[in-house]
Structures are given as C-alpha cells and as structure tokens.
Amino acid sequence: MDCREAKRRMHEYLDGELDEREAGKLACHLRQCEPCSRHLGALEKTDAIIGSLRRLSCPEEVAERVLALMPSPRRSTAFIRLIRRHPGASAAILVFGLLVAGVAALWHPDDTLTVKTNDLDRLIVHGRQVIVPEGTTVNGDLIVENGDLQVDGEVRGNVIIFDGSVSASADHISGKVKQINQAFDRLVYRVENFVSHVSFSP
Amino acid sequence: MVDAIENRLAKLARAGDRGAFRELVGLYKDRLFNLAYRMLGSRHEAEEIVQETFLRVFANLDSYQAEKKFSTWIYRIAHNLCIDRMRRRRKTYSLDAELSDAEGLDGYAQMSADQSSPEDRLVLSETQRRVREAILELPDKYRAAIILKYMQDLSLNEIAEILDLPVSTVKTRVHRGREFLRQKLEDSGAV
Numbered sequence: 001m002d003c004r005e006a007k008r009r010m011h012e013y014l015d016g017e018l019d020e021r022e023a024g025k026l027a028c029h030l031r032q033c034e035p036c037s038r039h040l041g042a043l044e045k046t047d048a049i050i051g052s053l054r055r056l057s058c059p060e061e062v063a064e065r066v067l068a069l070m071p072s073p074r075r076s077t078a079f080i081r082l083i084r085r086h087p088g089a090s091a092a093i094l095v096f097g098l099l100v101a102g103v104a105a106l107w108h109p110d111d112t113l114t115v116k117t118n119d120l121d122r123l124i125v126h127g128r129q130v131i132v133p134e135g136t137t138v139n140g141d142l143i144v145e146n147g148d149l150q151v152d153g154e155v156r157g158n159v160i161i162f163d164g165s166v167s168a169s170a171d172h173i174s175g176k177v178k179q180i181n182q183a184f185d186r187l188v189y190r191v192e193n194f195v196s197h198v199s200f201s202p
Numbered sequence: 203m204v205d206a207i208e209n210r211l212a213k214l215a216r217a218g219d220r221g222a223f224r225e226l227v228g229l230y231k232d233r234l235f236n237l238a239y240r241m242l243g244s245r246h247e248a249e250e251i252v253q254e255t256f257l258r259v260f261a262n263l264d265s266y267q268a269e270k271k272f273s274t275w276i277y278r279i280a281h282n283l284c285i286d287r288m289r290r291r292r293k294t295y296s297l298d299a300e301l302s303d304a305e306g307l308d309g310y311a312q313m314s315a316d317q318s319s320p321e322d323r324l325v326l327s328e329t330q331r332r333v334r335e336a337i338l339e340l341p342d343k344y345r346a347a348i349i350l351k352y353m354q355d356l357s358l359n360e361i362a363e364i365l366d367l368p369v370s371t372v373k374t375r376v377h378r379g380r381e382f383l384r385q386k387l388e389d390s391g392a393v
Contacts, residue, residue: 011377015358045393046384049333050352058235062249063227066256070223081217084264 001029006036013040014047103187111163114145122153128164132172141175162186208272216263223263226272227256233354234280240349241284243338251287255280277354277364281346288342329392336386344379347372 001009009026012018018026030037083090115123115130118140124131128147132138136153143160151159151168158175159166166177180186208229214222234255238248258279259266266275337345350361358376362369387393 008377011373011380014380015373015376042384042388042393043380046380046387047352049329049387049392050337050348050383053240053330053333053337053353055232055353056236056239056245058231058252059249062235062252063231066227066253067224069253069257070220070260081264 001025003029003033003036006030006033007039010036010040010043014043111146113147114143114162115147116143117141132168160189209268212263212266212272213268215260216266223260226259230276231256234276236353237277237280237349238284240334240337240353241281241345242287243334247287251280251283254283258283271360271363274360274363277350277356278366281350281364285342285346332387332390332392333383336383336390339386340379340382344375344382347375348379348383351376 006026006029009018009022013023013026030040113125113128113130115125117123117138119136119138122133122136122138124133125147130144130147130149132142132149132151132153132155134152138153138155139157141157141160142149142155143162144164144166145162146164147161148164149159149161149166149168151166151172153172155168155173155175158178159168159173160178160180162180164179166179168177178189180189208226211222211226211229215226231252234252235248238251239245242248242251255276259276266272337348340348346365347361350356350364351358356364358369358372362372365372384393
C-alpha cells in the first residue's frame with residue numbers, strides 16, 4: 001500500500017467502511033509511515049471537532065410564526081384531495097370520458113330516411129322505399145339509411161344500406177353491396193369512412 | 203422507528219390534521235435550524251429558512267407520498283433553499299474579497315460572524331469558532347455533505363437521496379470536505 005492509497009483508506013476507515021483485510025494493510029502501512037500516521041491523527045481530530053459542534057435550538061417564535069402563517073384548514077373533500085394526489089390518473093380518466101362522449105356523438109340512432117348519391121334526381125322515393133327505376137343509371141356510390149332500396153336500373157358504384165334491405169339482381173350493381181344493421185357496425189363504418197376521407201383528401 | 207412516526211404524522215397532516223403538522227414542526231425545527239445555520243452562518247437567515255421550509259411542506263402536503271421518507275423530503279427542501287440563498291448572495295453583492303485580518307473569510311462569513319449573539323461570543327471556545335469558520339469556507343458542495351453527515355447524523359445513503367446524487371459522489375464530497383477542514387484546522391493550529 002502506498003501513501004496515496006493509504007490516505008483513501010483512511011477516509012473509508014473514518015466512514016466505518018473499511019473491511020478487516022484492508023484495515024490490516026492500512027495499519028501495517030501506518031506503522032512504517034510517520035507522515036501518514038500523523039495525517040490520520042489529524043483527520044481523526046478533525047472528525048471529533050466537527051462532531052462536537054454545538055447543536056443550537058431553534059427559537060420558539062419561529063415555530064409559532066409558522067403555525068400562525070398557515071392558512072385556515074382547507075375544507076377539500078376527500079374526492080378533491082384524491083384528484084390532487086393523482087393528477088395523472090384524473091387527467092387520463094377525463095380524456096377517456098371525452099373520448100367516449102365523442103364516440104357516442106358519432107353514433108346517432110335516429111330513424112330518418114337518408115339517401116346519398118350524386119344522381120338523387122333520378123331516383124324515386126316512396127315512403128321508406130328508394131327505387132332506382134329501370135333504365136336509370138346511377139353513377140357513383142349510393143347510400144341509403146333507414147330505408148329499403150330496390151334497384152331496377154343500374155348502379156355503377158358501391159351500395160351501402162343502413163338498417164334496411166336491398167333488392168336487386170346481381171349484375172345491376174357493379175360495385176359492392178354492404179348491409180349494415182348493427183349500431184356497432186355502423187360506427188365502424190363511419191370511423192373507417194372518416195379515416196379514408198382524411199387519407200384521400202388532396 | 204422514528205421515521206415511521208414522521209411518515210404517519212405527515213399522512214395525517216395531509217388529511218388536514220393541524221395537530222399532526224404542529225408535531226412535525228416540533229420534531230424538525232431544531233434539525234432544520236442547525237442545518238441552515240451551519241450552511242449560511244447566520245441565525246437570522248437560518249430562522250427564515252426554517253420558516254420557509256415548513257410553509258412549503260404545508261403547501262405541498264398533497265403531493266407527499268407516504269411511501270417516501272418524510273425526512274428526505276423536508277431536508278431536501280431546506281437544503282435547496284439554503285443553496286438558493288447562497289447563490290443569491292453571490293450575485294447581488296461582491297463581498298467575496300478576502301478581508302485582510304479575517305483569516306480568509308469571505309465578506310459574508312465575516313458579517314455573519316459579527317451577527318453572532320453575545321452568548322455565542324462568550325461561550326464559543328477558540329476551536330469551536332475556528333471550525334465554524336472553516337465550515338463556512340468550505341465550497342458549497344462539500345459543506346452540505348459534511349453538515350448533513352456530522353450535524354444531522356444521516357447515513358451516506360440518506361444524504362445521497364436528499365442531494366439526489368449517487369452514494370459514491372457523496373462519499374467523495376465528505377472525504378474532500380474532511381481534508382479541506384483538516385487543512386484549515388491545521389493551519390490555524392487547532393489540530
């Protein structure tokens with residue numbers, strides 16, 4: 001052990017962290033090294049002096065001033081305190097609640113007959129029935145909500161029916177035919193549609 | 203065992219129990235006062251730090267988590283307030299120049315030495331005075347580690363949590379602080 005290492009070990013010794021083996025090596029070095037021996041003596045004295053510094057008492061007025069300055073007890077209910085203690089979880093629950101509300105808004109179960117098409121003037125609407133007359137060609141998609149579709153003419157596009165029926169022979173509709181009756185499917189459709197609208201906008 | 207009491211008191215205080223908070227003040231006022239006094243060298247400022255620390259604890263009780271140790275929390279607040287105070291001193295005033303007959307004290311340590319009460323001047327032995335001054339000359343980093351270890355009797359792990367440092371860094375600061383103080387005390391003939 002050289003003097004530099006000895007000095008390091010001295011501090012570990014004073015911290016109470018020197019194991020027996022190292023302590024033995026240090027003791028051996030100290031027996032042979034007068035300067036290091038003196039150094040440890042000085043450190044031990046320093047330790048003792050610092051440790052013996054007076055402990056002062058805080059004046060009583062300080063404590064009294066603190067207690068006087070405290071505002072009157074807040075009457076926060078347990079609920080508000082709960083929110084204060086868990087700001088992250090509270091925020092998450094709030095956001096989730098808004099999300100649910102937003103989803104519920106997408107889902108409007110009214111039962112008005114709705115027809116969406118570019119060629120609305122070509123169609124015949126009779127009560128809850130929507131008819132594509134024979135000889136008429138509808139270009140583009142045709143969407144009917146809360147009604148029954150009868151295709152006697154032609155539809156060059158997709159047909160989507162919400163809560164209704166469709167009757168047509170297979171080759172009168174060139175695109176796909178989708179029938180959506182459940183609220184959930186309708187929701188999925190709307191969400192998918194929204195997404196594809198967004199992604200296709202120029 | 204003591205820690206458990208403080209944590210329980212803090213939980214009660216958080217729920218609005220003023221008596222519990224009063225008890226915490228009683229438990230910690232002296233400890234905080236000693237910490238601040240040794241860090242800053244001034245009784246007056248130490249009193250302000252104690253006051254400010256308790257007010258902050260009270261204001262932030264809602265965010266106290268019972269799983270954490272209350273002592274770590276309150277010491278950290280007090281320590282940070284002391285550091286802020288020390289930084290502000292240096293910015294506003296330039297009394298850092300050593301005064302010729304003040305044994306290397308910076309202007310502030312000298313000023314605070316003068317602020318000591320009559321009782322201090324009578325009772326303080328020469329050695330006590332020298333070590334008090336030596337501690338005030340310690341660079342800020344080492345001062346906190348030394349005071350927390352020797353005056354507050356905290357373990358190196360607890361100090362590491364309070365200062366938010368690795369234990370190895372705390373050890374180094376304690377060791378360097380010790381060497382610095384040994385040198386000062388040797389120079390003034392105290393050891």
